[in-house]
């Protein structure tokens with residue numbers, strides 16, 4: 052088991068990269084601590100698999116170093132790094148029984164028969180595949196094969212880390228949730244560093260203690276699911292996390308004060324000054340649909356017309372088109388029983404839940420300054 056450190060790491064698939072866009076991974080510093088349960092979350096093409104393959108040793112980075120417990124491992128193969136990897140599609144030996152598939156990595160290491168037997172049964176029980184142990188792998192369903200594949204990743208107790216690359220893609224949706232919970236339980240029991248790649252925020256949040264959100268070849272935020280929800284450090288995190296994502300509204304500075312679509316924001320003086328000081332930056336206000344309040348129009352920060360109401364069961368998502376600019380929609384989450392009355396509504400944006408971004412990056416202010 053190991054701490055995995057990425058030092059000045061970058062990767063380009065091109066021979067002579069020059070511009071930032073030539074890099075699948077932009078220069079990064081990152082640490083996965085020993086024993087953590089992590090998710091690497093991001094949209095297709097953001098660099099997740101590239102990063103995972105560099106950590107496992109399947110791909111050599113074009114720049115920088117990968118360190119396991121402080122030792123540079125760039126030149127080591129996946130076997131030498133002692134990494135277990137579980138891929139999107141099952142990797143099993145069809146002609147072997149499930150037992151032999153699970154036992155394979157242990158027998159390769161020359162482990163005693165009793166140890167092999169005990170460990171295979173423990174992992175099979177954790178994954179609920181004990182009844183399959185005597186079956187030939189080729190007769191299994193895709194779900195069952197993938198469980199065996201995961202079992203092969205979990206069976207060794209001396210691995211530096213287990214890396215999962217979208218391992219539940221082939222799994223039946225109803226089973227997915229149960230398997231994620233299982234993986235979490237197994238993580239708690241075996242205390243091994245796990246990094247789980249996914250593009251699904253729910254999958255990331257149910258598995259991981261901390262999530263690294265990737266965008267455009269960079270880790271734009273590394274935090275708990277709650278931190279990503281409450282304090283997105285990049286507009287992409289605001290937009291990508293949440294359902295629907297964060298509302299992002301352009302801000303203007305008029306005579307040194309922050310305005311949103313023609314209305315001055317009710318903010319402490321220090322915030323107006325901080326925003327006004329961001330010369331030439333694109334300024335945005337971010338607020339999640341959960342925190343926008345529907346209020347009488349005469350006491351509102353902004354007013355608008357209800358454009359669409361989507362019933363989501365226990366709540367509704369209401370799209371409000373702003374009076375000052377009807378092309379700008381704000382999404383508001385309201386209780387299913389809330390009566391919205393008039394078509395024109397007022398919106399209150401509580402100061403505690405407003406987030407400010409300059410060129411997509413969160414602006415912060417210490418408590419004393421506000």
Ligand SMILES: Nc1ncnc2c1ncn2[C@@H]1O[C@H](COP(=O)(O)OP(=O)(O)OP(=O)(O)O)[C@@H](O)[C@H]1O
Nearest residue numbers: 064074075093094095096097098099100101102250
């Ligand atoms: N072998 C390769 N040769 C050239 N470019 C590649 C190669 N593999 C990936 N890329 C490019 O690198 C970027 C990152 O790809 P990567 O597969 O790491 O992203 P990802 O987040 O894992 O996406 P997905 O979820 O679709 O697998 C993409 O622009 C992709 O086109």
